[in-house]
Amino acid sequence: MCFANGQLLGDEKALKMWANEMWGYKDYRPLPLYKALAEDYYTKYMRxxxxxxxxxxxxxxxxxxxxxxxxxxxxxxxxxxxxxxxxxxxxxxxxxxxxxxxxxxxxxxxxxxxxxxxxxxxxxxxxxxxxxxxxxxxxxxxxxxxxxxxxxxxxxxxxxxxxxxxxxxxxxxxxxxxxxxxxxxxxxxxxxxxxxxxxx
Structure with missing residues (x-):
């Protein structure tokens, strides 16, 4: 499950779609790094x-x-x-x-x-x-x-x-x-x- 701004996005595919819509993000990074960024995104944003x-x-x-x-x-x-x-x-x-x-x-x-x-x-x-x-x-x-x-x-x-x-x-x-x-x-x-x- 993936969350952004406290809202449930869904699975990894939903996260990729959301990131592409928000910033034009394309998933070109290695999977372990991508997961680290995805897991930490919400808290890092709220600073x-x-x-x-x-x-x-x-x-x-x-x-x-x-x-x-x-x-x-x-x-x-x-x-x-x-x-x-x-x-x-x-x-x-x-x-x-x-x-x-x-x-x-x-x-x-x-x-x-x-x-x-x-x-x-x-x-x-x-x-x-x-x-x-x-x-x-x-x-x-x-x-x-x-x-x-x-x-x-x-x-x-x-x-x-x-x-x-x-x-x-x-x-x-x-x-x-x-x-x-x-x-x-x-x-x-x-x-x-x-x-x-x-x-x-």
């Missing part, structure tokens, strides 16, 4: 975050527009949208990382302001599970990659800009944390199936 725009307005704007995709393409032709991008790294007892909208391998990405932008503020501490922060390659190198902490990670303070907090979806975070890894790479593909701005 909400709170952004601290009063403290980090530029960083939050970057994340917001990458979620909505409304900026379109960058000057280099890269689609500035998280939709379809993978979570490529899981650091046990640390964080999960995604947002490489270029290659999906963790070595790329781009901000809505250009390749990178500066560190804005270190006011938000990494003091709990579910903190959102910008992954970087050193000071002032924020692009599109972000992480969500799995526990308090104070060693990231003053090195990475934290700008938000997960407020719904702790069960999803737990499922992702439990995924087996090899050299911090998840053995099961995890992708952002859809994303956007929540309007109450």
């Amino acid at each position: 909400n975050t709170k952004l601290f725009a009063d403290v980090c307005p530029k960083t939050c704007k970057n994340f917001q527009f990458l979620c909505s995709g409304e900026v379109g393409d960058s000057q280099s032709g890269l689609k500035l949208h998280y939709k379809g991008s993978p979570f490529h790294r899981i650091v046990k007892n640390g964080w999960i990382q995604g947002g490489d909208i270029a290659s999906g391998k963790g070595n790329g990405g781009e901000s809505i302001f250009g390749d990178t932008f500066e560190d804005e503020s270190y006011a938000v501490p990494h003091n709990k599970r579910g903190i959102l922060g910008m992954a970087n390659k050193g000071r002032h190198s924020n692009g599109s990659q972000f992480y969500i902490t799995l526990q308090a990670t104070p060693y990231l303070d003053t090195k990475h800009v934290a700008f938000g907090q997960l407020i719904e979806g702790s069960e999803v975070l737990q499922k992702m944390e439990d995924i087996p890894t090899y050299n911090e790479r998840p053995k099961v593909e995890c992708r952002i199936m859809d994303c956007g701005i929540f309007t109450p």
Whole structure:
């Protein structure tokens, strides 16, 4: 049985038809991977975050527009949208990382302001599970990659800009944390199936 948004779809065939109608999805992946995506789809979709725009307005704007995709393409032709991008790294007892909208391998990405932008503020501490922060390659190198902490990670303070907090979806975070890894790479593909701005 397959469910989406709390509604029973039916069997695997019904799920494929629904995915094709919603996103034009074609089942070209290996069956085990397809099943993992299908089983986890509903919970992965239901994730909400709170952004601290009063403290980090530029960083939050970057994340917001990458979620909505409304900026379109960058000057280099890269689609500035998280939709379809993978979570490529899981650091046990640390964080999960995604947002490489270029290659999906963790070595790329781009901000809505250009390749990178500066560190804005270190006011938000990494003091709990579910903190959102910008992954970087050193000071002032924020692009599109972000992480969500799995526990308090104070060693990231003053090195990475934290700008938000997960407020719904702790069960999803737990499922992702439990995924087996090899050299911090998840053995099961995890992708952002859809994303956007929540309007109450």
